[in-house]
Amino acid sequence: MLEEAIESLQCKPGGIYVDGTVGLGGHAHTILQKILPEGLLIGIDRDKESLDKANERLKPFAHSIRLVHDNYKNLPLILNNLDVGPVDGILVDLGVSSYQLLSSERGFSIHSDVNLDMRMDRSQRWTAADIVNNTPESELANLIYRYGEEKLSRRIAAAIVRERSKGPIARCSQLSEIISRTIKGRGRQTIHPATRTFQALRIAVNEELEGLEKFLIEATGFLKPGGRIVTIAFHSLEDRIIKKTLRKLAGQCVCEAPPELCRCPRQAVGRLTHTRPITPKREELAVNPRARSARLRALEKL
Ligand SMILES: C[S@@+](CC[C@H](N)C(=O)[O-])C[C@H]1O[C@@H](n2cnc3c(N)ncnc32)[C@H](O)[C@@H]1O
CATH class of the missing domain: 3.40.50.150 (Vaccinia Virus protein VP39)
Structure with missing residues (x-):
């Protein structure tokens, strides 16, 4: 534009x-x-x-x-x-810019096996992994619903909490696999199942x-x-x-x-x-x- x-x-x-x-x-x-x-x-x-x-x-x-x-x-x-x-x-x-989205090490990408980061300002302490691994389940569901407009937010939050009890969710691809497994085939999906959750996390991390x-x-x-x-x-x-x-x-x-x-x-x-x-x-x-x-x-x- x-x-x-x-x-x-x-x-x-x-x-x-x-x-x-x-x-x-x-x-x-x-x-x-x-x-x-x-x-x-x-x-x-x-x-x-x-x-x-x-x-x-x-x-x-x-x-x-x-x-x-x-x-x-x-x-x-x-x-x-x-x-x-x-x-x-x-x-x-x-x-975010295309430069940020496409720089795999910045951790915005659904598909990359990289650290779940998503900070625009890398001097900031709090990353997407911190939110995913530390936010209480109901708060996480609300965040995914509010910032991602994701109707299946409760189901996704429950799956995240289940997985993180086995060990931290640290990689983008790990999170997108958890979400795909949880909601694939539910509802009408024209985008990747993890798109809305990734948007929600990005908005939350950067307080957009x-x-x-x-x-x-x-x-x-x-x-x-x-x-x-x-x-x-x-x-x-x-x-x-x-x-x-x-x-x-x-x-x-x-x-x-x-x-x-x-x-x-x-x-x-x-x-x-x-x-x-x-x-x-x-x-x-x-x-x-x-x-x-x-x-x-x-x-x-x-
Ligand atoms: C869509 S890109 C802008 C691209 C730019 N117009 C160009 O021509 O290259 C958005 C940029 O805004 C920056 N940004 C987003 N939120 C910001 C904020 N609250 N304060 C300062 N920069 C911000 C991002 O880091 C990113 O570089």
């Missing part, structure tokens, strides 16, 4: 932009082409290895970038430390949903009038939070109460640039099927 994201950001020459999920620097590179020679790009990522690669790729623009190893949810602190005032645009392209609403509100506060915040979400849980928060910031009702009972503040600080989310074009899906669930939303500060 590179083209759509850049178009939605409406990058201006000389502007200040934040790429909160700079990854390997793909979007950042295109933003820089639009804002140079005077512009500034602040690139944030919680994955040090990705950030080092972005640094290498963006070396020709070194004087126009500041790369920060941090969580984009710390944006107010990051901008204050850099002594940067209001900005022209903020982009967050959420989730925590603080997202707060971030969107704070980030909008850092925009100049006319500046835009652009988000790309890859799963419905994240997209639901974004949709609701951006609507709230646009002064719309987000409650399910009948109009006479609605207590939504309806104070607009921005306007939605599109009424519906932007989804990837057919041509993009042909080369990158992983983009099928991507939803782009944007808000312009009033």
Whole structure:
């Protein structure tokens, strides 16, 4: 969704932009082409290895970038430390990158015989294996249900607890085999039986949903009038939070109460640039099927 994201950001020459999920620097590179020679790009990522690669790729623009190893949810602190005032645009392209997913040693892959890790920030202590081996059964079932939207979560949690009583579950392939054995043939399966559980663990390890609403509100506060915040979400849980928060910031009702009972503040600080989310074009899906669930939303500060 590179083209759509850049178009939605409406990058201006000389502007200040934040790429909160700079990854390997793909979007950042295109933003820089639009804002140079005077512009500034602040690139944030919680994955040090990705950030080092972005640094290498963006070396020709070194004087126009500041790369920060941090969580984009710390944006107010990051901008204050850099002594940067209001900005022209903020982009967050959420989730994991293909680089992380395909690096087998990072432990995101269902199929690999590697440590069950899944940390985006490898300086963090808590891994997916810690959750799988230490979380009480009912809590584990709730986590798989909530973050994976997996209807068979109780059955899966029970199987995990049974297996871990024999010894720790340490490898990705070990966990995916346990899940496959437990739920194969149950319900309609169009994806690998372990997909939803792996998604749930990834969201939990990286606390992907925590603080997202707060971030969107704070980030909008850092925009100049006319500046835009652009988000790309890859799963419905994240997209639901974004949709609701951006609507709230646009002064719309987000409650399910009948109009006479609605207590939504309806104070607009921005306007939605599109009424519906932007989804990837057919041509993009042909080369990158992983983009099928991507939803782009944007808000312009009033
Ligand atoms: C989909 S990729 C972004 C790819 C990037 N747009 C590019 O062009 O290369 C998502 C990136 O966001 C990072 N990330 C996810 N959550 C983050 C967070 N809370 N704070 C900072 N970085 C985060 C991941 O480490 C990953 O590198």
